[in-house]
Each structure stands twice: as C-alpha cells, then as structure tokens.
Amino acid sequence: MIRVLLADDQALVRGALAALLDLEPDITVIAEAGNGEEALAAAREHQPDVCLLDIEMPGLDGIAATQRLRAECPAARVLIVTTFGRGGYVRRALEAGAHGFVVKDTPARELAEAVRRIHAGVRVIDPALAAELLATGNNPLSPREQEVLRHALGGDVVSAIARRVHLTEGTVRNHLSAAIGKTGAATRAEAARIAQHNGWL
Structure with a gap:
C-alpha cells in the first residue's frame, strides 16, 4: 500500500x-x-x-x-x-x-x-x-526584490516596507524600481501583481 x-x-x-x-x-x-x-x-x-x-x-x-x-x-x-x-x-x-x-x-x-x-x-x-x-522562464527578481514586492502587494507604503525589511527608504525604492523594470510594469502595485501571477512571490 x-x-x-x-x-x-x-x-x-x-x-x-x-x-x-x-x-x-x-x-x-x-x-x-x-x-x-x-x-x-x-x-x-x-x-x-x-x-x-x-x-x-x-x-x-x-x-x-x-x-x-x-x-x-x-x-x-x-x-x-x-x-x-x-x-x-x-x-x-x-x-x-x-x-x-x-x-x-x-x-x-x-x-x-x-x-x-x-x-x-x-x-x-x-x-x-x-x-x-x-514560456515563463526563470524568476528575474532577486530575493530582496521579491521581499519588497510582497509588502507592496499588501499595499504598504515605502516607509512601512523599509521598516519591515530593515532597509533605508532609498534602498527600498531602488529595489521596487528594479522590480518594475524587470516585470515591465508601470507601477509597483502592477509589478507585484505580475510577479504574483507568475508565481515569483
């Protein structure tokens, strides 16, 4: 059995x-x-x-x-x-x-x-x-980009994300900007949705 x-x-x-x-x-x-x-x-x-x-x-x-x-x-x-x-x-x-x-x-x-x-x-x-x-290919997002996008998916603002992941606001903005570029999105919320849809988060 x-x-x-x-x-x-x-x-x-x-x-x-x-x-x-x-x-x-x-x-x-x-x-x-x-x-x-x-x-x-x-x-x-x-x-x-x-x-x-x-x-x-x-x-x-x-x-x-x-x-x-x-x-x-x-x-x-x-x-x-x-x-x-x-x-x-x-x-x-x-x-x-x-x-x-x-x-x-x-x-x-x-x-x-x-x-x-x-x-x-x-x-x-x-x-x-x-x-x-x-067809989807490899996940293009770094672990840090995935982490900040998970928080962005929940609607957190940059300052809240920075506190949660223990990074400066500038570093969080850089990660979000990179994620937006990699997903081809126009906003961080869209980048988070695209990443979630593709199973990258």
Whole structure:
C-alpha cells in the first residue's frame, strides 16, 4: 500500500481528495493536515510514502513545507496539488524538492496515477503547466526584490516596507524600481501583481 498524507486548508477539498484516493486498492490516506506545520508534524509521526500538499495554506505554505519535509522526512515524496497552476510556482516547488505538480481539477484516476508514479520515483508535472514553465522562464527578481514586492502587494507604503525589511527608504525604492523594470510594469502595485501571477512571490 502507498501511504499518503494530505495537507489542504480547505476541509471539504481535503475530505474529497481523501475519499477519492481511498477508493484505490493500493493507496491509503493515513493522515490529513490543514496547514504546513500540521503536515510536518503528521509526516514525522506517520512516515508517509507520498505527501500531497496545497500551496496556499495559512502559516507555512506548501512550498516552504516541501523544503522542510525533504530535510526532515527524506524518504517521503511530495506532490503539489493546487488550484494555482502557475509556471513560477512549479519552478519554486521543484527547487524546494517537490517530485510533482498537478492542479486540483485533475481527474481522480489521473491523480491516483500521479501518486503511483511519484511513489515509483518518476517526476510528474501537469503538461499544461510544464509548457507554461518553459514560456515563463526563470524568476528575474532577486530575493530582496521579491521581499519588497510582497509588502507592496499588501499595499504598504515605502516607509512601512523599509521598516519591515530593515532597509533605508532609498534602498527600498531602488529595489521596487528594479522590480518594475524587470516585470515591465508601470507601477509597483502592477509589478507585484505580475510577479504574483507568475508565481515569483
């Protein structure tokens, strides 16, 4: 049996995925979690073969949880199952150590097959996302540019961003200006939206 851990902050989605996977004769859901921290605790306790993680969860998101899972439970393989099918998310998930990436509207039979393939050591990426990944290219933003854009996305003004990231206002303006140029945006708010849409934040 392939032992699976499910982590998704939406209980209804999590329950539906668990019910679908439990119908498979060779797959059993051994634990469920509502966020990344719970997923890590459950993985340490239950030692699953495959972890299905959503990306956007409160607290520790799916990408950060993947990175920690790979360090703390190296035998477990990670399949990202998310609504957010963006090329940048795929790249970040793979860099964090995920073995696969599919979207939630994947048919149940294909999801089960993805779990089997991940368990067998095969990398699985939704074909449409793989194409988008190639089209989107690498994340052009530096870590600092990503950090200031995350705050800009929340509507923070330059002085507030500077306080939060412990930089001068001038340095924050420089990072925002560079990010605007790299994304081809007209404003920092637009740059933040473009970066988020591409999965760069």
